[in-house]
Amino acid sequence: MTRPKFSAVLFDCDGVLVDSESITNSVLREMLIELGWNISQEECISIFIGKALKDQWEPILVHTGVRIxxxxxxxxxxxxxxxxxxxxxxxPGVLDAVKRISTLYGDKLACATGADRAKVEMQLSITEIAPFFGNQVYSGMEYAQSKPAPDVYLAAASGLSVDPRQAAVVEDTVTGVSAGVAAGATVFGYCPGGPISSTKEELLTAGATEVFTSMDQLPGLLAQD
Structure with missing residues (x-):
């Protein structure tokens, strides 16, 4: 009989559940260009992906003279x-993967994001993923420190009444992997490839236990016979 390998599964949102990073980053790049920073797509991805915008005011100030x-x-x-x-x-494939994981873990699932709550709840609703998480949605902006600090993952584990050291975290960025590792969790890095994706090497160096490239692989990583 297949059994859960962990006490709970804590998912990042952007880049793990929803394909939002390129959309969000394009809007940010457009607004930075309006401020006078002729930033490339690659540079915008490198500086801002996976990080809270409010914490990244300094490079914007340096390049535009504007303190956002x-x-x-x-x-x-x-x-x-x-x-x-x-x-x-x-x-791609995440709805089926989360459904299978939910069958195995029941209500021991949470979404723990560095984004603002309004954004993540809107995204989960649009993509019809929201029912799998119920009220177990956590925004890093509501705690003292956002990722790479572990606050949001510690809060999610507490909300599920589990030891974070017995939880699995699913992340796609170095910042997020670092947060999961700092919380004491076992971190699985999602690396689909492409310009937005962190590399396998980057995720492993940050502390991911294993890196996978397709969501249909994830349920098997979280189960044991």
């Missing part, structure tokens, strides 16, 4: 959300 504030971030979120509502899709 809450009003600027609010405009970014508004424009970002319009683009997400129009273009967002689930990561």
């Amino acid at each position: 504030d809450e009003q600027w971030i609010a405009e970014f979120r508004q424009r970002r959300d319009i683009a997400l509502r129009k273009n967002l899709q689930a990561i």
Whole structure:
């Protein structure tokens, strides 16, 4: 009989459950160009993917002379959300994978993201993934420190009443893997390839126990016979 290998599974959202990173990053790059920073797509990905925008004000200040504030971030979120509502899709294969994992783990699933709550709840709703997580959705912006600090994963484990050292974390960025490792969890790195994706080597160096390339592989990694 197949049994769960861990006490719970904690999923990142962007890049793991929903294919949002390229959409969000394109909006950010457009707004940075408007500020006078002729930033390339590659550089924008390298600097900002997987990190909270509010924590990345310094490179923006250096390149534009503008210290972004809450009003600027609010405009970014508004424009970002319009683009997400129009273009967002689930990561290929993730609905089936999460369904299979939910069958195995029951209600011991959580979504732990560095993004703002409004964004993640909107994305989970659009892609019809929300029912698998119920009220177990955690935003790193609601804690003292966001990823790579472990706060959001520690909160998710606490919300599920499990020891974080007995939990599995599913992440796709170095920042997120670092957060999961800092929480004491076993981290599985998702590496589908492409310009947005961290490399297998980067994820392993950050502390991922194993790296997988397709969501249909994930249920098997989280189960034991």
